[in-house]
Amino acid sequence: MTLNLAQxxxxxxxEVVAVHDQVAQDSIARRLRELGFVPGERVRVQxxxxxxxxxxxxxxxxTRFALRRAEAERISVxxxxxx
Amino acid sequence: xxxxxxxxxxxxxxxxxCGKTALFNRxxxxxxxxxxxxGVTVERKEGYFRSPAGRQIRVxxxxxxxxxxxxxxxxxxxxxxxxxxxxxxxxxDLVVCVVDSTNLRLHLRFVLDMLQTGRPVLxxxxxxxxxxxxxxxxxxxxxxxxLGIPVVETIALKREGVHGLLARLDQELPSVASATSSGTxxxxxxxxxxxxxxxxxxxTAPLDDRLDAVLLHPVLGLASLALIMFFMFQAVYAWxxxxxxxxxxxxxxxxxxxxxxxxxxxxxxxxxDGVIAGVGGVLVFLPQIxxxxxxxxxxxxxxxxPRAAFLLDRLMVGAGLTGRSFIPLLSSFAxxxxxxxATRSIQDPRDRLATIIVAPLMTCSARLPVYAxxxxxxxxxxxxxxxxxxxxxxxxxxxxxxxxxxxxVSYAMKKLHPQKIEHALLLELPTYRVPDVLNVLLGLWExxxxxxxxxxxIILSMTIxxxxxxxxxxxxxxxxxxxxxxxxxxxxxxxxxxxxxPLGFNWQICIALIPGLAAREVAVSALATVYAMSxxxxxxxxxxxxxxxxxxxxxTAFSLLAWYVFAPQCLSTIAVIRRETNSWxxxxxxxxxLFALAYxxxxxxxxxxxxxxxx
Numbered sequence: 001m002t003l004n005l006a007q008x009x010x011x012x013x014x015e016v017v018a019v020h021d022q023v024a025q026d027s028i029a030r031r032l033r034e035l036g037f038v039p040g041e042r043v044r045v046q047x048x049x050x051x052x053x054x055x056x057x058x059x060x061x062x063t064r065f066a067l068r069r070a071e072a073e074r075i076s077v078x079x080x081x082x083x
Numbered sequence: 084x085x086x087x088x089x090x091x092x093x094x095x096x097x098x099x100x101c102g103k104t105a106l107f108n109r110x111x112x113x114x115x116x117x118x119x120x121x122g123v124t125v126e127r128k129e130g131y132f133r134s135p136a137g138r139q140i141r142v143x144x145x146x147x148x149x150x151x152x153x154x155x156x157x158x159x160x161x162x163x164x165x166x167x168x169x170x171x172x173x174x175x176d177l178v179v180c181v182v183d184s185t186n187l188r189l190h191l192r193f194v195l196d197m198l199q200t201g202r203p204v205l206x207x208x209x210x211x212x213x214x215x216x217x218x219x220x221x222x223x224x225x226x227x228x229x230l231g232i233p234v235v236e237t238i239a240l241k242r243e244g245v246h247g248l249l250a251r252l253d254q255e256l257p258s259v260a261s262a263t264s265s266g267t268x269x270x271x272x273x274x275x276x277x278x279x280x281x282x283x284x285x286x287t288a289p290l291d292d293r294l295d296a297v298l299l300h301p302v303l304g305l306a307s308l309a310l311i312m313f314f315m316f317q318a319v320y321a322w323x324x325x326x327x328x329x330x331x332x333x334x335x336x337x338x339x340x341x342x343x344x345x346x347x348x349x350x351x352x353x354x355x356d357g358v359i360a361g362v363g364g365v366l367v368f369l370p371q372i373x374x375x376x377x378x379x380x381x382x383x384x385x386x387x388x389p390r391a392a393f394l395l396d397r398l399m400v401g402a403g404l405t406g407r408s409f410i411p412l413l414s415s416f417a418x419x420x421x422x423x424x425a426t427r428s429i430q431d432p433r434d435r436l437a438t439i440i441v442a443p444l445m446t447c448s449a450r451l452p453v454y455a456x457x458x459x460x461x462x463x464x465x466x467x468x469x470x471x472x473x474x475x476x477x478x479x480x481x482x483x484x485x486x487x488x489x490x491x492v493s494y495a496m497k498k499l500h501p502q503k504i505e506h507a508l509l510l511e512l513p514t515y516r517v518p519d520v521l522n523v524l525l526g527l528w529e530x531x532x533x534x535x536x537x538x539x540x541i542i543l544s545m546t547i548x549x550x551x552x553x554x555x556x557x558x559x560x561x562x563x564x565x566x567x568x569x570x571x572x573x574x575x576x577x578x579x580x581x582x583x584x585p586l587g588f589n590w591q592i593c594i595a596l597i598p599g600l601a602a603r604e605v606a607v608s609a610l611a612t613v614y615a616m617s618x619x620x621x622x623x624x625x626x627x628x629x630x631x632x633x634x635x636x637x638x639t640a641f642s643l644l645a646w647y648v649f650a651p652q653c654l655s656t657i658a659v660i661r662r663e664t665n666s667w668x669x670x671x672x673x674x675x676x677l678f679a680l681a682y683x684x685x686x687x688x689x690x691x692x693x694x695x696x697x698x
Contacts, residue, residue, distance in 0.1 A: 027154055028507040034150045035509065036189055038270045046292075050301035051397040055406070055508055057299060061188035062283075064291075066393045066406065066510040 003079055006056065006072035008045045014077035016041045016060075022074060029074050036061045037075050089131065089141035091252065094175035096161060096197065098190045099147030100513045101183045102209040105239035105522065107144040110248075136253040143175060146427075149189075151196050155430040165200055174202070177256055179248075181207045184214035184221060184236075185288075185514065187281055191273045194230070203257050204232045207248060211236040213514075220282040229276055233257050240519050288514050295512075298387070304394050311387075315378040316482060319371050319451075320475040326370035331626070334363035349554070356615040357550030358543065361608035364627055365542055368452040368604070369534055373527055375448055379417055380526040384518035388413065389510055396508055402490040403497025405429060406508055408438040412489070415445035416482075417530075419656045423663055431506035437496050439663060440673050441489035443656050444649065446482045449603040453647045454481055456607050460632040461640040484648050488680065537602060545598040545605045549612050553594075567613065576613075586646065586682070587639040587689035602653045638692035645688035649681035 002017055019037050021029045037043070037060055046064060047057040055066045095103045111130030128144040145164055146157035153159040163169035165178065180197050182190035197204055208214075208221060227234040235251050238244030277283070297303050338359045345351040382388055388410055396406025404412075407429050415422030422442045429435040446454070458474050465473040549572060558569035567573045575597070576590035583593050591613045599606030611627045631640075661670040 028505070028509070030152065031149065031154060031507065031509055034152070034192065035511075036192070036270075041270075047295060047299040048301070049397050050305055050394060054397050055393060055510075057295070057393065057512065062186045063189045064295075064512040066389070066396065066508055066512060068396070068400075068508045070505060071507050071509060 001079060002076055004073045005043065005045070005058065005067070005075040005077050006069045008077065008079060010045055010048060012079060013042060013044045014079040016043060017076045017078055020074050020076065026074070028071055032071065032074060035065060036063065043075075043077060088139065090138040091134075091140045091177065092143070092173065092175050093140060093177045093179050093252070094143040094145055094164060095179050095181055096145050096165065096193075097147055097181035098149055098183070098186075098193050099511060101147065101181045101186075101190060102239045103147060103181045104144060105519075106181055106207070106209060106237060106245065106248075107142060108522070108525070109239050109242070109245050110142055134253045135249055138253065140252060142179075143172070148193070150193060151200070155428055157427040165197070165202065176203070177252075178202045178204045179207055180204050181209050184208045184211045185217060185219060187221070188273060188277060191276060192269050195269050195272060198230070198232070201259055203259055205251065205257060206230065206232055206234045208234060208236045209239055212238045212241075212244075217288060218282075218284045222280045226276065226280040229279060240521070291514050294515055295390070298390050299393060304390075308391055308394055311382070313479060315375070316479045317472060317475040318378070319374050320472055320478060322374050323370035327367050330363075330367045330369070334359060334367070335626075338363070352554065353547070353550055357546055357612055360611040360615040360627075361546030361549070362538055362543055364456075364608045364611035365452055365538055365604050368455055368607075369531070371451055371455060372448045372534060373530060375451070376417055376527060376530045377523070379413065380523045381518045382413075384516065384522060386513045386515045389512045392510060393512060396510075401494075403437050403493040403495075404441070404490075405431065405434045405438075405506070406510060408434065411438055412442060412445050415442040415447060418447050418449070419443045419445065420659045423656070423659050426663065431504070433500065434506060436664065436669065437493045439660060440496070440669070440676075441493050443660075443673070443677060444485050444489040444492065446485045446648070447603070449653065450647050450650060452604040452607045454478060454644065456610075456628060456631075457640050457644050460628040460635075461637060481644060481648060484645075488649065492676070492680075537604075541602050542605050542608055545602075546608050546612055549594070549598055549609050553613060572613065585689070586685040587636065587642045587693070588685075589635070589639070592639075592643060599650075600654060602655075603647065603650055606647075638689050641692050642685045642689035646681045646685040649677055649684055 003014070005014070008014055016037055016039055018039055019029050019032050020026075041060055044059040045056055046059050049055045049066075053069075055068045056072050058065055058067055058072070095107055097103045107128065107130060111132050130142050130144070132140055132142065134140055143164070145161040148158040148161045151162050151165065153162045160169070164172045164175070167174040178197060178200075180194050182194060194204070194206060206226070208223070211221075214221065223234050223236065233251060235247040237248050298307055338355055341351065341355050341359070345354070382391075391413075392406040392409040395409055399406055399408055408426075411422045411425040411429070413422075414425050419442045422445065423439050426435045426438045426442070429438060455478075458477050462474050462477050552572035552575070553567050553570050555570060568577075572594050573590070576594040579593040579596075580588075580590045583596075588596075591610065594613050595606045595609035598609045607627070610631070614627060614630050657670060657674055660673055661667065664670065
């Protein structure tokens, strides 16, 4: 099932399918790709911020990034089936 | 810098948080700030050192960046220097690309980016000790062969950790690598390199998971943040006490000795009333300032600060700021100047401007002497609920008032100028580290030097100037009042007095406000000098605190505290706002806004306190 990253729940793992440009020459999408959000990469939602489940703490590769929902929504993922 | 000739010009580049600045400090013995959060190097820093073969090497520390496509002002500096388009900086002979060995997956991307520039590159695998401890094995030779550039390992935090790098710098420059053609997909290339050269059992340190589970927890995380902040402000009071008593005792001793030794003269007045009363009055707050910095340095080094930014981002966005504002704003508790400079890591110009405007509302350490004087004189040392020190509690409230007003100002700005373009948070949360004792001590020593330089420079000179204004012209022999009444300072105080009467300020305070513009803590030394000049020797010997607690009403004390929450900035802050925003309109607007806020806050505080019987 394809979701966007912001739809995952805490502790859920997934594989990146694509990072979408929301505007032409989307610099946020470009930066996300530079940080390692590229197709095939494994991600895991580690934590949520205290208000409105924002920002999300996402593990990609060996690094953790805090992303706001709007940023996470640019990343479509294939969620692993929960054990 | 003393040496302006060099044999080799190198630049340190790398991702944020790769330990570049620690490496810079280790190489140069420099005292630049190192911290475990992205975006500490806000502008390029240069240093010099000698290689083992005796060559003079100039090293440039450039802001960390994730790629050469810059998205913020500080990343732009790195891009410009490496591309050779920087206005004042020559292209480096060698680019030293520093990576965190525990995070090669991310950091190697930047190395590949760098190779595209066609400059000679040397790869430094930093924090190799941490990588080994986590079972990460890196085949250095294979990596060097694959990338086509020399590779060395370093541990920037250890003295012997940079020998390999130093030795390599004495060899000839590496040739420009040609291993990567521009068409190659960076991501695939990194994965291929990792597969060939690196063994990595675990993605992250297990300790990070456990700590984050608590420190980023919606409830426990916020509670720990509040607890850390609260503990910090309590400690500023509780721990500093014995040190302050010692400094007071020493000042007192010197003043009494001089009283006895010197005959009555102008020189004696200058030394005792001017220099010792003024400078001693400020010096006594050094322990509190150092404790505050100790906490800030430890928080920076440990990697906790970006976690705080994570917890507060949503709240700060609501108030018209960004989670990234947290780090510049926390630095502003020490001093607004580095805080305002640290806003360069904020990509969005509007968020950056809002952060710059509210940064002076954070209670900087220069305000601490003013607060400490007034709290010490007017707030009893009660224990509240058995655990809290009432004085510490008052200090916490004052800091909180600064924060709350900053949020209100930025919220008003947000309503006036709504955000049009979306800007990202995209904040890296680095792995936790035990703060390095050497780095913390160096940071503290740096603060001691800055403080002593201020005391010896601006504070001493303003004190002497004020002593002069308060001593001349001398009153005629038949003048009834205190000599200071007749002096320039007295006249000036009396002219300003009507303007500040609604605020409950007496003319002595009015005099002190003026030199307080040069640096806020000068207000304390100015008060000490003014009272020493107008009263007897008792003012110097009994201490300023005792004098004002007798002469001022509680309402006046609260009013002056409220004034300094908003405190019209010191001139250096105004200068740095001008430099960072490049706009007189913003600079003058911010200054006027803070003056207005300070006046109104003091007015309301005084009038309400009087109604409640504090007058």
